[in-house]
Amino acid sequence: MNQAIAPSSPSWKIKLLYDGQCPLCLREVNFLRKRDNGRGLVSFVDITTDDYQAEDHGGVSFEAAMGRIHAVLPDGTVIQNVAVFRQVYEVLGMGWVYAMTKLGWVEAIANFLYGLWANARLALTGRPSLSVLVRQRQQRLNQSASTGETQCETQCETQRCAPYES
Numbered sequence: 001m002n003q004a005i006a007p008s009s010p011s012w013k014i015k016l017l018y019d020g021q022c023p024l025c026l027r028e029v030n031f032l033r034k035r036d037n038g039r040g041l042v043s044f045v046d047i048t049t050d051d052y053q054a055e056d057h058g059g060v061s062f063e064a065a066m067g068r069i070h071a072v073l074p075d076g077t078v079i080q081n082v083a084v085f086r087q088v089y090e091v092l093g094m095g096w097v098y099a100m101t102k103l104g105w106v107e108a109i110a111n112f113l114y115g116l117w118a119n120a121r122l123a124l125t126g127r128p129s130l131s132v133l134v135r136q137r138q139q140r141l142n143q144s145a146s147t148g149e150t151q152c153e154t155q156c157e158t159q160r161c162a163p164y165e166s
Contacts, residue, residue, distance in 0.1 A: 003130060008035040012043035015072040016084065017057055017065045018044030022125055035092045048138055050075045063134050068118050 016032070019025045031045055036042050047056055047065040054061045058072035071084040079087060086098035101107045122129060128136070 008034070010074050012089055013041045013074065015043040015045055015057065016088055017045050017060060017070045018071070019066060020048045021127070022121060024121065024125060032088060032092065033064045035094065041091050048137075050137070050144060059143050062137060063130065066130055066133060068115075082107060101140050 007085075016029070018029050032042060033044065045052070047057075047062055052062060052065075055156050057065075058070070058076060060070045060072070060078055064070065069084045070078060070080045071087060072078055073087075082098065082101050086095070086101050088095040089095055089097045101110045122133070127133070
């Protein structure tokens with residue numbers, strides 16, 4: 001008797017898309033990783049790597065992910081803003097931290113405040129504007145495609161890592 005094998009669902013409960021070059025974002029991600037404690041409940045995806053592909057992460061473009069925090073649920077649903085924090089904290093057993101944001105008016109205020117932060121975070125952390133970051137990324141991707149180099153090879157060459165030292 002042949003039985004169809006159901007596709008396996010991912011082991012993670014939420015895929016968090018984060019800016020790996022933002023020191024404040026990294027602080028939060030490192031805290032969440034400690035809380036995950038190797039359980040794999042949260043899949044952490046650094047959107048700043050040149051191999052980030054929107055189609056692998058709910059269709060969330062680099063530009064959209066840099067503008068606002070996003071996450072993808074196992075069923076493919078994409079969430080953003082404060083709902084991401086609420087869901088991640090729930091998955092990690094700390095749902096009480098963001099529980100109040102389930103109330104519509106509290107969520108609206110929290111999203112407004114988060115929007116202010118999201119719009120200012122690049123400048124506050126001494127980084128170029130979103131449009132500049134998007135343009136720089138596209139230039140790197142175009143250069144990598146034409147030369148066949150990976151981000152790591154390019155970084156190692158510019159930082160004079162062991163494989164490229166003369």
